Amino acid sequence: GGAGAESLDYEVIENYAYREHQAQRGKLWVPYYVVLKWFFSLLIGLGTGLAAVFINLAVENFSGWKYAATFSIIQHSYFAGFLVYIIFNLGLVFSSVLIVTKFAPAAAGSGIPEIKGYLNGVDTPGILLFRTLIGKIFGSIGSVGGGLALGKEGPLVHTGACIASLLGQGGSKRYHLSSKWVRIFESDRDRRDLVTCGCAAGVAAAFRAPVGGVLFALEEVTSWWRSQLMWRVFFTSAVVAVVVRTAMNWCKSGKCGHFGSGGFIIWDISGGQEDYSFQELLPMAIIGVIGGLLGALFNQLTLYITSWRRKYLHKKGSKVKILEVCIISLVTSIISFGLPLLRRCSQCPDSETNPGIECPRPPGTDGNFVNFYCAKDREYNDLATIFFNTQDDAIRNLFSAKTFHEYSAQSLIIFLVMFYSLAVVTFGTAVPAGQFVPGIMIGSTYGRLVGMFVVKFYRRLNVDEGTYALLGAASFLGGSMRMTVSLCVIMVEITNNLQLLPLIMLVLLISKAVGDFFNKGLYEEQAQLRGIPLLESRPKLYMRNMVAKEACKNQKVVSFPRVVKVRDIISVLRSNKHNGFPVVDQGHNGETLVIGLILRSHLLVLLQSKMDFQNNPFPCDMRGISNRHNLSDFVKPISSKGMSIDEIHLTDDELELYLDLAPYLNPSPYIVPEDMSLAKVYNIFRQLGLRHIFVVPRPSRVVGLITRKDLLIEE
């Protein structure tokens, strides 16, 4: 069980009060609801797109200034430049960790495991709050702008999800930003759909990959898939694409500083390798294997380090967390500045034989090459080109086509080892952190190494090192995150090279297979570590040999009668932590009858409002009962702990009153016979997204059969 993680109720609880409410609704309610759904999808797209533009703008400008300042200072003194660089990084990272630890603790990390958990049916406290949204946005500007070995993609997914869920509950109550008119999403189920849209929007915005976003949300994040939802998610992604593209067009003329250069495709390599020969399949397969191995190792190492951190480090409070991040920032700065200093510079290639490639004029990072600590003018430092550069530019350089021998093998190996270690260490610190971009950088480094080897060994000139770098990136992400289709589409969308699609598929399949041999995917591992009890889509094998009764054999079922004394409710709720209780009533012939399921959260609302208390222990008159409560009172606010029994204070007189549960119980909970195999029960639970299933004795008779024909009746 997770620390504080609690299940969500994806079921619409069709109790009497709900039905009465529904009956009172006007004719326009359904169209209003549908329109609002689509309108919210639009808003999610707009919001996430704008958030992404804002983050990108901030990050690119901060790093742009940073490198510009550093480069101009090192013309005079390398030491002064070094100091400025360190301080700039430290400042940004410090502000990020401060925001996260002091203001929005749930904003740490990538957030994808938590969102995955949310969409699987587990709520992690705090994960979708307004403050988390703010913390995520500003925190990731600091951490990414500060040059840490992490990306802004995971955080953008989380950002999208936050925006979606805030819309879904009609704004943030705490910050008085809510409106009654839009609070019609009265079940976790509606919110779940919005959050799915938000995830897709996040990826679409991060990579400017709208289709990739849809697929990421559907393959990696959601647990339940519906075709209708796909359409809505798709719409949201399209909106994001339009917003981001418009913003970029607007920024093109330099209005936004360093942001807005480059096309809509982040790392365009459409000029890369056109074709491939059969001989090349072997090195490509090797890239896949390396990706699987390094990816699995990454998952394992981060798992160990994170669990160690949680056990020893992070318990000691936020000061330690802040210190940790600052030290990592220092180390990162020193390594990324210092190591390139030790490398010899190389001669720039002839601009005549390589049109379009320009050596930078100092101070500058324009073009593919960075002049850093080089003696002559027409030289560049290959390690600085990737290490001492913004992430986007570094990846662009690694992917760059038709740039043979740009890097020496030593530089790439040094970078691979150092950056891999930094990425492992940085993972799990108290800053917003995505793993996509580090993964792409690691993967493209060894991919390019393999590419260099192929160029040398096979002596083929149409082999392109940049193409191999792309395959390497795909393989590492596949080996670590274990996605297939979505990753494939994302890789194609960010590089604009469809020709490579079959090759990307190949390395992804290999790296995923190799990785799966060792451990689970990054997000599942992390979810497990954080105590998010994800239900996998398949039952375990041994469940086939168990029956439902065995899964709950030591329980003494705690249930309520239909009309129950308030004092009894209180004592029962105090005595256990169960969240659902069967309600049992007397039938006409005196036999008992299970009439439904009442949720702890509903009971607490009833106890607090006191409106339903009655003097006599007899069934109440249910008519008009829905006017007593607003339906949305019963819905737990997102990401909050919900009420606790200790918050209920009743007088002694009130304790002697009675409460009729009938109008508020869920009258038709799901039931399974006690000797159904647990694998089947698992499937029901998982496929339908349930929270409770009643295990009941075998029925004594069958009232009727329902088949396909019965469900196809027209009204």
Place this chain on the structure above:
Amino acid sequence: GGAGAESLDYEVIENYAYREHQAQRGKLWVPYYVVLKWFFSLLIGLGTGLAAVFINLAVENFSGWKYAATFSIIQHSYFAGFLVYIIFNLGLVFSSVLIVTKFAPAAAGSGIPEIKGYLNGVDTPGILLFRTLIGKIFGSIGSVGGGLALGKEGPLVHTGACIASLLGQGGSKRYHLSSKWVRIFESDRDRRDLVTCGCAAGVAAAFRAPVGGVLFALEEVTSWWRSQLMWRVFFTSAVVAVVVRTAMNWCKSGKCGHFGSGGFIIWDISGGQEDYSFQELLPMAIIGVIGGLLGALFNQLTLYITSWRRKYLHKKGSKVKILEVCIISLVTSIISFGLPLLRRCSQCPDSETNPGIECPRPPGTDGNFVNFYCAKDREYNDLATIFFNTQDDAIRNLFSAKTFHEYSAQSLIIFLVMFYSLAVVTFGTAVPAGQFVPGIMIGSTYGRLVGMFVVKFYRRLNVDEGTYALLGAASFLGGSMRMTVSLCVIMVEITNNLQLLPLIMLVLLISKAVGDFFNKGLYEEQAQLRGIPLLESRPKLYMRNMVAKEACKNQKVVSFPRVVKVRDIISVLRSNKHNGFPVVDQGHNGETLVIGLILRSHLLVLLQSKMDFQNNPFPCDMRGISNRHNLSDFVKPISSKGMSIDEIHLTDDELELYLDLAPYLNPSPYIVPEDMSLAKVYNIFRQLGLRHIFVVPRPSRVVGLITRKDLLIEE
């Protein structure tokens, strides 16, 4: 209810015999099963890829020869050329309709509605047989090669599904192509997964769009989605991509006649429009609206014509069907040859201002322009360029970039009207027929018209007519088939232009929304017409106000006791058509107890084998019972009607014997309480892919509760 359509059993029936079998399995069974699954995915990819290559090769060569012959003859006499053209077409179409009507009736049409039905849980007789596969392959070569207004993509999906299902049942028994070793897919559920792979392989092969194939299978065809399946489907698609690409490389040097020219991307327009301005969004939205309208109209018209055909024409036997197709072929030939004759030829553009565009040298169809009935040498006939040409070349011309004013508006309008009508009339005839390519041709025609208008009206030179043609194609497909993500990816993959992605998304969203306003998607409409009872993914609204009992209120449940006289079984099975029966037994205290569900098909197998008959009416000894039958005896062969009660012949003595049903019944059928809302029941039925649900009285007590925690136990 459909004519002969019967539900599938996606449930693994875990009866006693099955469990005993499982217990006897060796340790290696699970790995063997997994390996075989993947091996089959590989084989499906290989098979579908090769089938696609074969069909393409045949079609391109037949049409290549046809046009080459016609062009060389019309140098001397247009009339002789006309005759040859007609006869060639007629011959091919006739062979196709002959194969379909005489040998493989289930091969008519696209097959996608039937496959969709299969994956939704309804078996249409004959749809996945070996003969259907053969009929589909050769039939579609004839119908497409014969120049009818239909495509080969739908048939390829069906082909892939057939290959998959034949593998799944271990070959075709009828043709002695089966092997016991591979017959381990003992449930419809395993076969369903393979068929999903087959569908994806079909689309991947048809459009050389591997990711599009995966998404098509998942968005449009399957009803149940699982992440694991996605990976397998993805693998199959990758295999197809490799097979097709290899074959095309092999054919490049001209070894395969007219096949193999062009790249892996079918209609490459990567040279098209780079960017778009805001003003253009309006005409693009208009394209979307036109697409929605024309698409919905297409669905409606084909629905009417098909139902009319079924009622009046096709009842009269196969001669009428053959005649009908031949007449349509004649009309198509006359129109496509005759109409271009009436058009004036235009001057070829200067090859200096338009490098890369060459006017054809007669006799020839090379390049973008077709010289047909032109007086001078450097002229071309714009209508013939699209009408009197192979489909692939026509689409290539319509999509072609940087070819302004290639077509006159009149030609495009004439083509649009004539081809639309031909496509509507051809749809539903007794030949294999896909709707993708006709849809692309129709859509790109009006798209190009709008593009021409934009060029004229907005006077912008960076607007490209070919790009508008692509958007038109997307809009028509979206308006007719109502897919979103998969169509989007397919369009991008076949044209290699990622820049246009947001625009494609836009027109798709609009056209789908407009189309949905009028009717359902093409495949759903057709499935309904053919009596395939598809269950939509959502319950109807009124189901919320019904309870389970009402859905089956007039039934008197027909059930069996545990041990039952053979004579009684026979008479019950004769007296109704139900496919499942509750089995009710006496409990210890004399009360009745529902112990399971027995399927009609299982009863028939038991009656036919006679091995389980016993003399006494007492429960039998169940041990060792699994040795009596082979588990696969109980599995209904795919696409067959299954056994009927009339095939069972028993002597009078045998009729007096008894049968104990306990070892063969499904001991834990799904149950719902009688007052559960029908909407919920619908969800259970649909999400879990069930065939029977028992409606039972409210339980009298709860034995236990199952929550997330209970399902996360480790072994």
